[in-house]
Amino acid sequence: MSITDWKSGGREQSWRALTENTHWDIVIAGGGVTGAGVAREAARRGLRVLLVDRQDFSWGTSSRSSKMVHGGLRYIAQGDVRTTLHSVKERERLMKEAPGLVDLMPYMMPHYDGRFPGRFAFGMLLKVYDLLARRKYHTFHGADSVRERYPFLNPDGLTGASEFADAVTDDSRLVMRILHEARRDGAEVLNYVAVDRTEQNADGVTISLRDTVGGASCKVTASVLVNATGVWVNELREQLGQSADVRPARGSHIVIPAERLPVDVSFTILHPQDQRPIFVYPWEGRTVIGTTDLDHPKPDNGEVGITRREMDYLLALAAFQFPEAGIQEKDVISSWAGVRPLVASGAKNSSKESRDHTVWKDGRVVSVSGGKLTTFRLIALDVLKEARDELPECEVDKKAPVFTITDPAIASLASEQMAHRLAGFYGRDAAEIIGTAKAHGGAEDLEPIPGTHTCWAELRWQAASEAVVHLDDLMLRRSRLGLLLKNGGLDLLPDLKERLQPMLGWSDEHWAAEVERYRRLWSQFYSLPSVQSEQAAKTSEGEIA
Numbered sequence: 265m266s267i268t269d270w271k272s273g274g275r276e277q278s279w280r281a282l283t284e285n286t287h288w289d290i291v292i293a294g295g296g297v298t299g300a301g302v303a304r305e306a307a308r309r310g311l312r313v314l315l316v317d318r319q320d321f322s323w324g325t326s327s328r329s330s331k332m333v334h335g336g337l338r339y340i341a342q343g344d345v346r347t348t349l350h351s352v353k354e355r356e357r358l359m360k361e362a363p364g365l366v367d368l369m370p371y372m373m374p375h376y377d378g379r380f381p382g383r384f385a386f387g388m389l390l391k392v393y394d395l396l397a398r399r400k401y402h403t404f405h406g407a408d409s410v411r412e413r414y415p416f417l418n419p420d421g422l423t424g425a426s427e428f429a430d431a432v433t434d435d436s437r438l439v440m441r442i443l444h445e446a447r448r449d450g451a452e453v454l455n456y457v458a459v460d461r462t463e464q465n466a467d468g469v470t471i472s473l474r475d476t477v478g479g480a481s482c483k484v485t486a487s488v489l490v491n492a493t494g495v496w497v498n499e500l501r502e503q504l505g506q507s508a509d510v511r512p513a514r515g516s517h518i519v520i521p522a523e524r525l526p527v528d529v530s531f532t533i534l535h536p537q538d539q540r541p542i543f544v545y546p547w548e549g550r551t552v553i554g555t556t557d558l559d560h561p562k563p564d565n566g567e568v569g570i571t572r573r574e575m576d577y578l579l580a581l582a583a584f585q586f587p588e589a590g591i592q593e594k595d596v597i598s599s600w601a602g603v604r605p606l607v608a609s610g611a612k613n614s615s616k617e618s619r620d621h622t623v624w625k626d627g628r629v630v631s632v633s634g635g636k637l638t639t640f641r642l643i644a645l646d647v648l649k650e651a652r653d654e655l656p657e658c659e660v661d662k663k664a665p666v667f668t669i670t671d672p673a674i675a676s677l678a679s680e681q682m683a684h685r686l687a688g689f690y691g692r693d694a695a696e697i698i699g700t701a702k703a704h705g706g707a708e709d710l711e712p713i714p715g716t717h718t719c720w721a722e723l724r725w726q727a728a729s730e731a732v733v734h735l736d737d738l739m740l741r742r743s744r745l746g747l748l749l750k751n752g753g754l755d756l757l758p759d760l761k762e763r764l765q766p767m768l769g770w771s772d773e774h775w776a777a778e779v780e781r782y783r784r785l786w787s788q789f790y791s792l793p794s795v796q797s798e799q800a801a802k803t804s805e806g807e808i809a
């Protein structure tokens with residue numbers, strides 16, 4: 265079990281643990297899904313593992329994806345069946361290992377007279393997709409039944425719809441669950457600690473760490489440094505005189521009330537402007553529309569948000585495909601934007617670049633970038649394979665499950681839906697979360713907060729036990745209330761203060777400062793386009809394509 269302390273007030277002890285244990289087998293820079301996966305796989309092999317993120321866990325791309333755990337139909341269409349096969353297998357494995365966290369989501373591709381894709385060609389693609397999964401998911405619905413089921417769908421020329429399946433998750437919770445598993449096997453895991461500098465010699469890597477909250481710094485050594493810093497991968501590689509041609513690509517999503525566009529499947533719609541697939545899907549009690557795909561300037565360590573052009577593009581899709589619903593900007597509850605690293609090939613549009621990951625080995629530093637949420641385990645195994653010379657114990661076990669089994673008894677402790685969710689999101693901690701709720705808050709602590717699927721018992725647990733440093737950690741990543749509630753959930757904050765302030769250990773002044781920071785952050789980057797979100801995207805020259 266890890267000794268770094270995720271309880272409130274535990275950062276000091278964590279920092280001490282870090283400075284007292286100065287040599288590590290592996291230090292991992294980056295607490296997104298890639299770094300988390302490496303920590304999980306390395307810790308289970310008994311290695312001494314330290315993972316740090318200079319922001320919050322999953323703060324980078326891993327809290328800003330479309331949240332789909334998917335095989336990648338597009339790869340089959342491009343003739344890359346191998347990549348699809350790997351992703352489909354991982355999807356099936358994750359649904360089996362972590363139900364409640366990774367669940368099946370039906371998809372629907374409507375077909376129109378004279379428009380791409382045609383029913384038969386698409387049906388062939390889906391047959392191959394199902395063959396790879398060794399399960400039959402796909403089916404065809406005639407136009408009448410589609411119109412009846414979805415009266416708000418554009419009916420002009422509709423000839424039917426193909427239904428198929430992939431899976432959906434909460435990306436931040438996925439990262440947290442992997443990190444909890446890594447900690448159980450002894451990994452030390454800290455947010456708001458940056459890897460500032462690295463130097464290597466024959467015996468190891470010397471790494472300068474900085475507490476980005478308190479400002480303290482220290483040096484540690486490691487046999488191997490894993491640079492899992494996503495779109496920022498070149499920052500550390502450049503210190504070694506290396507760099508890769510990484511092409512940052514931004515994608516944005518908008519969230520609207522489910523009542524305004526009640527979808528129970530993920531509609532896959534080709535945007536009339538450029539034929540790019542856009543998803544309109546149910547997530548956490550809301551409807552999400554996304555993503556855009558644009559070249560983005562070299563990202564700094566700051567936030568990104570949706571731009572006016574992206575907002576108009578996504579609303580144009582809604583108006584085209586769901587004209588009856590009349591979705592407008594005033595319906596938008598929130599938005600989010602993320603930047604992914606594509607290893608550049610020189611393709612004209614960022615959407616044509618490969619989504620695969622790349623691993624580079626520079627002496628004792630193994631860097632990794634690109635890839636998907638879905639394949640985080642395979643990426644981790646690839647990274648550890650590269651570290652085998654320095655760490656022979658790294659022998660890879662391809663079969664070991666990522667997630668430990670949740671106690672089945674919790675199924676009887678809450679409503680079926682809530683037990684399913686808590687088991688998936690919190691694994692072995694779910695029983696304690698429910699137990700604490702029953703002891704303190706009573707049954708209503710296990711009821712969803714209106715407009716979301718989140719319950720107070722989760723928030724209590726997150727505030728008390730999940731290394732929350734800022735209010736935005738809690739509102740945007742541990743929970744997603746900031747994306748799901750109107751006004752970023754600001755109206756809920758007085759209630760939140762009353763219930764959670766004691767366990768966060770924050771004074772009234774501290775609370776007020778956090779509320780101000782969160783209010784500013786949300787309105788600038790998680791709401792409608794703002795001066796700041798336009799500024800962050802300013803030197804972007806790519807087209808939405």
Ligand SMILES: Cc1cc2nc3c(=O)[nH]c(=O)nc-3n(C[C@H](O)[C@H](O)[C@H](O)COP(=O)(O)OP(=O)(O)OC[C@H]3O[C@@H](n4cnc5c(N)ncnc54)[C@H](O)[C@@H]3O)c2cc1C
Pocket residue numbers: 293294295296297298299316317318319320321322323324325326327328329330331332333334457458459460492493494495496499500513514515516555601602603604633634635636637638639
């Ligand atoms: C719009 C969009 C939609 C997507 N949708 C999907 C999807 O539906 N399904 C899917 O499978 N994939 C999807 N992806 C891809 C997926 O989100 C990414 O591949 C994945 O999240 C990358 O994770 P990562 O850990 O490599 O990077 P990140 O999550 O970006 O993590 C890197 C971390 O490194 C930290 N860091 C940087 N520098 C330092 C330093 N010096 N010291 C310490 N820490 C540092 C950062 O703070 C950051 O938290 C999507 C991507 C985008 C942009």
